Amino acid sequence: MFKRGLTIAAALLALTAAGCSAEREWGGGSASPAGTAKIGLITKTDTNPYFVQLRESAKAAAQARGAEFIALAGQFDGDNDGQVRAIENFVQQGVNTILITPNSSTGVLDAIARARQAGILVIALDTATEPADAVDATFATDNFEAGRQQGAYAKAALGATPPKLLMIDGTAGSSVNTLRHDGFLAGIGLAEGAPEIRGTQNANGDQNLAQQGAENLLARASDINVVYTMNEPTARGAHAALQARGLAGPVVMASIDGGCEGVANVAAGQIRATVMQFPGKMAELGVDAGVEYAKTKQKPSGFHDTGSVVITDHPMPGVRSEAVAWGEQNCWGDK
Template sequence: MYEFRRTLIPCGLLLLCAAIMGCDSQTEQSQKTSDAKPESKKPKIALIMKSLANDFFSTMAKGAETHQQAHSDDYELVVNGIKDERDLSRQVALVEEMVANGVDAIVIAPADSKALVPALRRAREAGVVVINIDNKLDEEILATEKIEIPFVGPDNKAGAKKVGDYLASKLKAGDEVIVLEGIRTSFNGTQRRLGFEEAMKAADIKIADSQSAQWEMSMANTLALSMLSEHPNVKAILAANDSMALGALAAVKNNGKAGEVAVVGFDNIAAVQQAIKEGQILATADQHGDQLAVFGIEYALNLLKDPNAKLEDRETPVDLVTAEDLK
């Protein structure tokens, strides 16, 4: 029995040592695994737009989705929008939701140039890259919030002036026109109004009335009917976007002035292209909506690769579109 115990004890020691060595090996392997660099993941970019009921933003979404499909190895895309361009609280909520969902970048066409800035500041503080497209954020509010957010988009004033100049070439000095403005707290709405005004002033054409239809077709139709009745000598309606131009066109027809009152717009949506071909709308401006979000996405991807890159605005093209251009 004594000899048996002498043999058993060394064997137990051997098993214990083997177990300890095995644990050390597993610990070492675990340490190696934890020290290894995590697998790189594709950045996730959120596109947040204004009204999805507006054809311009539908075109923007399709352009962004087409770009992502062609670059599916480079990034993931989440597309969002609000039903009504006046629903600022919902757009703010979308920004917060995208940050909570861990997106790496937000490309946003803000419904308001001021109201979205605090939410976007919080997104920046959370480490999210933010690119502003379409409607420029208010510079004073950005300064107050102490953040820089680059703007990627067209010179809206210059685009509206091109449309206004073309309309003026079809009118004569002293003629009266009316203007349908966008949301007055939106930078692009203000700039388009200023572009129209500059063109009319240069041609000595009188703006008889100017009111905000808040980018909406139905509101534009109602306002235009009222304004045409109040100003029966009006020769043209300048609408700050194409949805309002279509509403104005319907008002002109209902007022029995088709062919007498010209209509111009801004955005170059499909329905207005057709109306221009048919001679019902005189002109619009093309800010290349199918590429506008793409320009912003590409800038965001560059900043994700180089976080220390200098932030700067980037101007995108805007072109006059007439019947001659659509032949």
């Protein structure tokens, strides 16, 4: 399990011209001893707590394994151009491994192909590419299954009561957004476009946008009993909108992420349950693969599910879950 409370040893440098931000752990372009892994990480942003934790876990794993490490990020969720420039930056700096959480499953494929042609191992973390073999391997949550667990929990919590559902989605066109959305509907037992779905709103994973979107939906359809949220910042925004209308208690709302703040939201009753992911595990597996590749040129392949589990103090029959106390000990870490 990753150790929370790691201090950030390197300063964050704004690369305005490159359209991304960086955290450096080596001198760019410097030669590395033979067999030493030189690993570059590219996240969707460097502000979302989930990607901050993934970066810190990768950084700690690299330090523990004697690998050189640098992190870059898009300036916002959906910044494909920034991620393309980050890949090009890493190729120029001579990394032997790139770990990337793609903003779009298709938006960075040409740059990834050029990196692989240059002999660089490329691993997707958190978000799969389309096609999957555009990268050497993927270490990620099965997002459809995470959404299905969320939906199954909501269905069990409603019992015999028919759902009246609002859906606060993430970024339109994102594979993570689509998989979680579709998984939730499968878990709760609804088809896309079903009349039980009273409204949907994209919020790009942003708390403020989620609150605004939920307020707009509630103004048109306040007779609801369940809310789907794509991630925990989205859930916090939706909770604020529900609370303003006196609906926070009666409405069943679950989410996905499993960050320490999200687990605290579950403990406080703001979210009934959350589906925990393990970005620390993704990061460590990615770094391990990069270190192995530097030593032996052996590459991993295929999709590796890093797991997910429902966290709640209100367990439901037929839904595997862990208590909040377990979640507090394991939030965003290794299982």
